[in-house]
Amino acid sequence: MRIDIRNNFDQVEAALNIAQRQVPFALARAMNLTGRDVIAAERDEMSNVFDRPTPFTLNSLRLRPATKQDLTAVVEVRDSQRPNHFILPQIHGGARLQKRFEELLVQRGVMRADERAVPALGAELDAYGNMSRGQIVRILSQLQAFNLAGSDANATNSRRSKAKRQREAFFVSQGPGKATFGRHSWSKGRKLQHLQRGIWARIAFGATGTTVMPVLLFVSRAVYTPRYRFDEVAQTTITRVFARHFDTTFADALRTARPGGGA
Known part of the structure; x- marks a missing residue:
């Protein structure tokens, strides 16, 4: 099969440029949706691992969202820089x-x-x-x-x-x-x-x-063995949902794109 675009090259080039401009926007949205799914999965894991976790514990994670300029989304434990954070020994093990x-x-x-x-x-x-x-x-x-x-x-x-x-x-x-x-x-x-x-x-x-x-x-002093599978739960969730989120956000971005650029 041969596809000849000599007669409409300008239109094809414009369409590809629009698609290319929309990729960072779609990626950022997909990453942030994935991050929210990771937090939901982590909350479920907390409920399974901990005995009656408090709302404070269940809400101890936050999402630092990705943007078009910085395609990095981070799910992290709030105040995790504190060395005596109550949840870190449950993730990494060690003494409380x-x-x-x-x-x-x-x-x-x-x-x-x-x-x-x-x-x-x-x-x-x-x-x-x-x-x-x-x-x-x-x-x-x-x-x-x-x-x-x-x-x-x-x-x-x-x-x-x-x-x-x-x-x-x-x-x-x-x-x-x-x-x-x-x-x-x-x-x-x-x-x-x-x-x-x-x-x-x-x-x-x-x-x-x-x-x-x-x-x-x-x-x-009690020494904990890791029992909260933070990294494993996050990676499993990312593998399961990211591709689906990107397909959806990229299709939405193309559908709403303006020929002059932007979404």
């Missing part, structure tokens, strides 16, 4: 760095730098299984750790503070055979105890009864 309240406990001398605090029986958890901020604030306040953060929220000897401590008083166990830490501990540092290392609460019930309950237990 300390959270801010753990850093304050270390500075207060309650925890060791190589330890992490995990919720125990007395921890107040939210709907997503995370420890409530309110209880963390009460613990830091009673253990006089807030002054390390430049705050004056530490518990005082006011009538209101004392009344709260009568109902719930936090203290630190340094482990079996050690003295307790904290002026509100059940032994008040006068004798050794058998409680596991961590933060405990002395809770009043009824007229005169009290009980102790673990709130946070101190454990050796």
Whole structure:
């Protein structure tokens, strides 16, 4: 088969020029649509991997869109430059760095730098299984750790503070055979105890009864193995959807193109 375009070469050349001008526009749109599909697939993966991921976790990804001038679309973890980002150990493995309240406990001398605090029986958890901020604030306040953060929220000897401590008083166990830490501990540092290392609460019930309950237990620094397949999910999604998106965006670009250029 022979195609002769000698008689309409100018028209063919113009059509090819229009198509060529539309390629960067179509590529940028296809890449951005693909990026959105990657984020949707990553959110599904988070829901499968994590136990009740919070909206904050599900929305932790963002798209830096491509343009005609810069044909690069990037799906990335928000604030991923922070070394203690909570999601990075789930992707790359390694040890979880300390959270801010753990850093304050270390500075207060309650925890060791190589330890992490995990919720125990007395921890107040939210709907997503995370420890409530309110209880963390009460613990830091009673253990006089807030002054390390430049705050004056530490518990005082006011009538209101004392009344709260009568109902719930936090203290630190340094482990079996050690003295307790904290002026509100059940032994008040006068004798050794058998409680596991961590933060405990002395809770009043009824007229005169009290009980102790673990709130946070101190454990050796946990090392995670990668379980969130971020790169694999992204690449699989790109392979599945990009060609289809480009076919659609390129056809749309040609259909709406003006002979003078642009779309």
